[in-house]
Amino acid sequence: MSRMEKFGSRRATAAPRDQTKLDSRNGLSDGELPSRRIKHPSNKKQMTQWLYRAQIVIYLMLVIGLLMWGKKMYGL
Numbered sequence: 425m426s427r428m429e430k431f432g433s434r435r436a437t438a439a440p441r442d443q444t445k446l447d448s449r450n451g452l453s454d455g456e457l458p459s460r461r462i463k464h465p466s467n468k469k470q471m472t473q474w475l476y477r478a479q480i481v482i483y484l485m486l487v488i489g490l491l492m493w494g495k496k497m498y499g500l
Contacts, residue, residue, distance in 0.1 A: 457463075494500070
């Protein structure tokens with residue numbers, strides 16, 4: 425049995441949605457599940473902020489460590 429026989433045409437003829445049944449909160453009709461983007465929102469912006477903050481802290485620790493090492497080595 426071929427894929428076309430089993431599943432039908434690639435072009436699915438979707439029935440038009442009934443606009444009265446749409447949920448105004450997320451645009452879903454009664455029987456639909458929310459999309460992954462709605463159910464699991466991205467935290468990309470938050471992770472980017474954490475990355476930049478971590479890099480700044482590591483850089484400051486490196487600078488302070490090098491200053492302390494230089495003071496110890498050269499007796500300043």
